[in-house]
Each structure stands twice: as C-alpha cells, then as structure tokens.
Amino acid sequence: MTTLASLNAVTSSAGSRPRFRDLTAAEWIKTRSLRSTAIAYGVTALAVLGFNLGVAYDTYTYWTTQAAADRAQFIADGIPLQHAFGSNAAVVMMLALGATGALTVVGEYSTGTIRTTFAAVPARGAVLAAKAAVLAAVSTVFGLLLATASFFGTQAILGARDAGIGIGHPGALQVLLGSALLAPVCALAGFALGALIRQTATTMIATLVVLLILPMFLTDGRYWSALVGHATPYKAWLRLADPGYTAGEFPWTTAGAWTVYAMWAAAAVGVGMVAVRRRDQ
Amino acid sequence: MIEANELTKRYGGKTAVHDLTFTVRPGRVTGFLGPNGAGKSTTLRMILGLHAPTSGTVTVDGRPFADRPRGLRHIGSLLDAHDVHGGRSGRAQLEALARSNRIPRSRVDEVLAEVGLTDAARRRIGGYSLGMKQRLGIASALLGDPPVLLFDEPLNGLDPEGVRWVRGLFRRLAEEGRTVFVSSHLMSEMENAADDLIVIGRGALLAAEPLTDFAARGTRAHVTVRTPQAAELIGLLTAVDADVTSYGERLEITGATAPEIARIALDHRILLHHLATEHASLERAFMELTADSVEYGAAGDLTGTPSARDLVGEAR
Numbered sequence: 001m002t003t004l005a006s007l008n009a010v011t012s013s014a015g016s017r018p019r020f021r022d023l024t025a026a027e028w029i030k031t032r033s034l035r036s037t038a039i040a041y042g043v044t045a046l047a048v049l050g051f052n053l054g055v056a057y058d059t060y061t062y063w064t065t066q067a068a069a070d071r072a073q074f075i076a077d078g079i080p081l082q083h084a085f086g087s088n089a090a091v092v093m094m095l096a097l098g099a100t101g102a103l104t105v106v107g108e109y110s111t112g113t114i115r116t117t118f119a120a121v122p123a124r125g126a127v128l129a130a131k132a133a134v135l136a137a138v139s140t141v142f143g144l145l146l147a148t149a150s151f152f153g154t155q156a157i158l159g160a161r162d163a164g165i166g167i168g169h170p171g172a173l174q175v176l177l178g179s180a181l182l183a184p185v186c187a188l189a190g191f192a193l194g195a196l197i198r199q200t201a202t203t204m205i206a207t208l209v210v211l212l213i214l215p216m217f218l219t220d221g222r223y224w225s226a227l228v229g230h231a232t233p234y235k236a237w238l239r240l241a242d243p244g245y246t247a248g249e250f251p252w253t254t255a256g257a258w259t260v261y262a263m264w265a266a267a268a269v270g271v272g273m274v275a276v277r278r279r280d281q
Numbered sequence: 282m283i284e285a286n287e288l289t290k291r292y293g294g295k296t297a298v299h300d301l302t303f304t305v306r307p308g309r310v311t312g313f314l315g316p317n318g319a320g321k322s323t324t325l326r327m328i329l330g331l332h333a334p335t336s337g338t339v340t341v342d343g344r345p346f347a348d349r350p351r352g353l354r355h356i357g358s359l360l361d362a363h364d365v366h367g368g369r370s371g372r373a374q375l376e377a378l379a380r381s382n383r384i385p386r387s388r389v390d391e392v393l394a395e396v397g398l399t400d401a402a403r404r405r406i407g408g409y410s411l412g413m414k415q416r417l418g419i420a421s422a423l424l425g426d427p428p429v430l431l432f433d434e435p436l437n438g439l440d441p442e443g444v445r446w447v448r449g450l451f452r453r454l455a456e457e458g459r460t461v462f463v464s465s466h467l468m469s470e471m472e473n474a475a476d477d478l479i480v481i482g483r484g485a486l487l488a489a490e491p492l493t494d495f496a497a498r499g500t501r502a503h504v505t506v507r508t509p510q511a512a513e514l515i516g517l518l519t520a521v522d523a524d525v526t527s528y529g530e531r532l533e534i535t536g537a538t539a540p541e542i543a544r545i546a547l548d549h550r551i552l553l554h555h556l557a558t559e560h561a562s563l564e565r566a567f568m569e570l571t572a573d574s575v576e577y578g579a580a581g582d583l584t585g586t587p588s589a590r591d592l593v594g595e596a597r
Contacts, residue, residue: 018350019383026381033373034366112364116421119329119358120378123350127381280332 023121023130031104031134040103041138044096045146049153051089056154059083063161071163078243080165081172083154085147085179090237091212093146093179094186097139098207101190104135105272109198118281125273128195132269135191136184143183147176171243174254178240185233185261186211188268195275226250236260282307282460283328283429288337290323290484297323298484300337305462305479307428310455312475312492313464316571320484321464322360325433328462329358341429353382353425359418360433367407371398371417374406379424392420397446411438419447429460436470448474468567482571496563503535504542507555517545530554 031037065071074080105128108114121127151172155164165172190207197203211233218229229235230252239245239257283305290298298320305311315321326332328339330347338345341356349355365374375389393399396416401409406417415438422430432451436444451474455461465471471478471492478495480488488495507530508514514532515525523537534542539558546553 022383023381026377029373029377029380030366030369033369033377036368107366111366112361113366114364115326115329115331115360116364116378117381118331119356119360120353120421121350121381122330122347122352126350278333280326 018123018126020126020130023126024133027127027130027134031138036103037100040096040100041142044093044100045142045149047092047096048089048146049150051092052083052086052150053153053157055086055088056083056157059163060157060161063163065161065163071161074163075165075169078171080155080158080163081169081175081241081243083158084151084172084175085241087238089150090179090182090234090241093143093183094211094234094237095208097143097183097186098190098193098211099204101135101139101187102194102203102207103190103200104131105191105194106198106200106203109194110200114281118276124276124281128272128276129269132188132191132272135187136265139184139187140181143180146183147180150179151176175241175243178237178257181261182233182237185264188265189233192268192271192275195272220248220250223250230256231260231263233260233264282343283339283341283462284343285324285328285339286337288324288327288339289335290320290327290332291335296484298327298334298481301481301484301486302337303479303486303489305460306477307460308455308458309476310451310461310463310474311477311479312471313462313479313481314468314471314567315464315466315481315487317466318483319466319481319571321466321481322433323484324481325358325360325431325462325464328431329356329360351382353378353384354427355425356429356431357422357425357427358431358433359415359422359435360431362411362414362418362438365406365414365417367405369406370403371406371409371413371420372402374417375402375420375424378421382425384424388424388426392423395423396420412440412443415439415447416443419450427459430454430462432461432463434464434466436465444470468564472563480567480570482573487570492563495566503533503559504537504539505555505557505559506532506534506542506553508532508546508551508553510551513549514546514551517549517551518542521545533559 065074108117117127118124151167155166158164167173167176189211190203193206193210194203197206215229215232215234218225218232218235220226220229226248227250230239230250236257239252240254285301285303288298288301289296301320301324313321313324323332327334328341328346329352330345340346346352346356369377372389372393375392376386378384379386379389390399393402396419398413398416398420401413406414409417415435419432419435422432435447439447451461451463455476463471463475475492478488478490478492479486480495506514509530511527511530511532515527518525518532518534518537521537521541523542524535526533537545539556543553543556545551546556
C-alpha cells in the first residue's frame, strides 16, 4: 500500500544525486525487453554473413588456380582480405544499423513513450546520452562479433583451397576493426537523425540518403567532392577495408578514416543531446 | 502544490493556453475540467516541462519541474495510457522507469499489485485493453511515491469497478497529503471525486473554486412535476410568474418552490403524480460555463445558455 510512511522511506533513499549509470541501466532494460531488437540484429547478422560467406563459397566453387605461385599472388593481391568483409555486406549493415539506431529514438516518438520517459527524467540530454551509450555498446559488440565471424568464416572457406589468411596477416586486423566499427558509427548516425527528425518514415529516408546515396555521388576526381566524400562513413570504411588502396589525386590515410569514424560518433551524440533540449516534446 | 502564474502557450498563431493562473493544493483532489481542445493537456505538459510556456511560469513545490534531474519522486503522471511501447511487457516498462530514477525493483511489484496487474505484468502491453493500460499508467505514476500526481483523463476505458477503484485511490492519495490533479472533459466524472475544480475553456480560466461553490453557481434549482392536468397547472403557475417548461405530463418549473406548487395544486384540486426539487446539476453548471468556449461544438446546440463571460462576471 502507498502510505505517507513509505513515501518518506522512498524519498529519503533518493537523497543522493542522480547517476548517469541509472539511465544507461534503464535504456539497457528498454533495449533487451523489445523482441524487435533481437530480431533486427539477428536478421542483419544473417544477411551480412550470407553475403560474405556466399562470396567466399563462390570463389571456392569456381577455383581454377592450381600453381602454388598463383595462390601466393592471390594472397599478395589482398583478395582474401576483400573476402573477409565485402562491400555488399557493408552496405546492408550500414542501412540495417542506421535504421536500428534511428528506431531507438523514433520508436519512442511514434509510440509516445518519449513523453513518459521525459516526465520520469526531465534531464533530457542525459537520457539521449544514455541511449547513445547503450546503442554504441550493443552495436559495437554486434559489429565485432559479426566481423570476426565473417573473417574466420571466409578464411576457413578459402583455406580449403589453401588460400586463406590468419588474423596476423598484414592489414587483417584493420579490415576486421574497420568493418566492426562501421556498425556503431552508422547506428549513431541513425540515432542522431532520429532525434532531429522524430518522424519514422522521414528519418529512414534521411538515413538512407546520408549513409548510402550521398557517398555514391561524391567522387574522388574533384577536390571538394573527394573531401566531402572522405568525410562519409562508407568511404572511410572503403579506405580501411580495401587492401588494394591506391593513392589517387587526393589521397588520404587510414588515420584520416579512423578520425572520420570518431567524428561521426561524437557529432551524433552531440546532435542527439542538443536536439531534445529546446523543442517541445 | 502546483502554482501556475500567467501561463500562456501559443503554437504558431494559435493560442492554446492564455494567461492561466491557478494553484492546486495538497491534501485535495482537484478536478481540471474543460471541453475537448480547451488546453488541459497542453497545461499538463507545461507542468511536466515537456512543453515550454510562451510566457508565464508554472512550478511544482516551488521549482519548475524541468529543473529536476529525475522526476518520478516529485511528480507521478499519467498523460496518455497509450504513451508506451506495445512490444514491451508491463513489468519491463515499469522496471525501466524505476531504474532510471533509482527506485528499488521491489517497488515495481508493489505498484503492480496495487493496480491489479500482477498477473498480466509479463504480457506485452500491445495486448492490453485500454483499461489495463490506464492501470499500468497509474502504476507508473505511483512508482516514485510522489507528493504530486497528475492524471489526464484517467477514467477513459475503465469499467465501473475500475472507476470506483480509481476514485477511491485518488481520495486516499489526497488524504495522505498529496496533491492530486485530475483532468476530465466530463463533469460527471468529477462529481463524486473532486474537492476543488479548475475549469478552463479555450485556454482561459473560467473558474477555480471548491466543488460545492461551483455547484451553487449552477442552474437555479428547479422543480419537476408530473400531472394529468398539466395545462391547468401551467396556467396557474404562469399567473404567479413561475417559468414552466412542458414535456407533456411532465413539467419543469423554476421560480416557484415545491411547497408553493403543492399548495396551488391542492387549492385547485389538481392531482399530482410526482413532485420533486431537482438539485442544481454540476453537469449543467459546467455546460453553461463552458458554452461559449466549446472548441468543437455542433452548430446551434448551445443557443439560449448564458455566456461563460456573463457567469464569470457574476462570480467576480
């Protein structure tokens, strides 16, 4: 029963200052209590693995190289690394994770849950930061598991033709991490767009445009186009995951690509926190 | 205690709430009444800091609610029972809310038992009836054992037993010294539940007073009579300047008391089947007060009632 006595008990136990950890714990409960979260990640994992293992299996099936020297050339050309995480898989993952990230915010707006959330925690910026933290953690673990499974899965298939490589191979770790971290970067980008736009359909379209369509129009041929292009997550991933990178007219380093990842993640969290500050909810 | 001071909210060119000043006191159930679109929900959202006032202020126990880092121990609220994700279980919804405010998990079981949702707690909210969602929303409001509680149309979708339960709950919360603020667009819902009333129409304050005062300002009490000699009685009553509305054998009379009417009938050997004083109806007082400020009224259905401004004028 609710009585004044229990009121006082609960209130006094509340005396200490608010902790951010409580908010992340609450967001984690929200994340794991939705069946759709597990389904979204599960289906994405199947699609990405399907693309990566499928391509490796294709190479295995239509294998013609017989001479040992040719195998060595196959490896030296970095082709096993390209198999470790292909661009089709990357595109699928970008869109799926962008949508998943967006849904953590627009899912609350479309159902009205956001008002319940903000009435319980008036520190709105902190709520968004907690959401971003949980999303980043979950999607990073997801990306790492998926990139690792893709790497070892594809190399095992190629290994049947003696053409696989180990994780110690030069560039292998970069491909694995670059692909793994594409997941949280895109999830956070979707999250930020969701917090800005708040409307499900528009957010999804914006996520598609920003993550996928924009980089398609930006070529490396002109300075500005290359500059803006290099600032997109997809091109950063290409820079990190393509072992055969050849410096064009406007070259960039892998350190630059990592920085792009970091900037997107940081900017997304900032945008999310500012987006809820002033507007009516 | 909730204190609104010259609270105004405009959305674009439309004024939703205009210059609203009122106080909601602890230890009482305060009904927040107004027709649809009067600005009740907007006001509640401003109290909760979800919408920022265009001008004016509103404080809860002396502070704007938005300044509190965590809210559940200061205000428990139910704005809309649908403001939850249907994919989650009721228990998960409450656990997330409790955790965000560092409320012990045992409290979730307590409020679930309190609202009678213990058995349904593990089911997805999407499968709940509206009444169950209302109960879940009330459970959320009770989580932090708050001194102030806000409910927006909490009786929607509840069965009669549920309505009785909610009224009892509000009463008890108020007796425990809490501030209980309950909105409704139906006077009848407040009739047996509220101590005080705040009535708004088109975003402006129409009345803020105890329920008993509000009832007194309503329609002048009238007398109903049923008689087979209606025509005869109407003639006699009109002669003494009473107002009579006739519905066949049933007459509604103002301007004459029941004893006066009985005397007239006796003197003229008129048979009465029924004679009763109808007490002032809160519903009617509310209708008359808000007649001018109904946002989405059907055309012509409110003609002939005194304007709200007149009544407010009288009250002042």
